[in-house]
Amino acid sequence: MIKEIYTTRATAKGGREGQVKSENGELDVDVRGPSSKGNYLNPEILFAGGYAACFDNAIIGVLHLKKIKEATHETTVKVTLGEIKKQQYGFEIEITVAFGNLDLKLAKEVINLAHEMCPYSNATRGNVKVNLEVKKL
Template identity: 45%
Template sequence: MSDVLFTAHATAKGGRRGHVKSESGLIDHDLSMPSDDTDKKGTNPEELFAAGYAACFDGALNVVASKKKKEIETSITADVNFMKDPDDNGFKIGVVLNAEVNGVSQEEAEDLVEAAHQFCPYSKATRGNIEVKLNAKAV
């Protein structure tokens, strides 16, 4: 394993209808299935993954822009889709990353988003494992 810079810790109990809590206590949520017909409120693994991926990708995009001497303002929305997997009768996820980039042309926004996708640790972790679609929009 490479040199570890830090380690995040979270524990889940009870699966998709249980509870998840980070060691720091900043994440402390009940989990629920969005498809359940219940009044129970909670988050789900896809929502948590979307938040992490969006934050990581936004950071990567700003690092890439900085290296290219571009001053930008950005917003990333990650749509994480929970889908049936026809190959094994199980389930899978797919991601759509919607990037709004202020301060550059549409072509530059697309180039920066693609470069960020090559640099982002979440993108590296998912590459070849799940479908990730990139949408860049200069604003």
């Protein structure tokens, strides 16, 4: 059992060819499958955006704990949807964090600690292949 910090809800109607709405109304979008023509959001884009924001915030937390103030960073999450076996699907995830004003050895330590802290990382651990990469900003 977790100690609750925050709870929210979103409702989908129509699956990958439908609409998603959050309970507070701020998210209210049409979604389409990855092969749909045009510019639409899809569940993978929403997942990548949520994971990127959450992981970036975990980095902020680690930098704060380590009292590192001069570092700058941005986090990119690549989500790949694929078939594990016939009619069973899954993800592979690549997290790339670009750092400025931080040597790469310390940056790798920071992202490893952020990976332990981030709720998205904890939710996927042991079930989804996640690769962590560091580069210069």
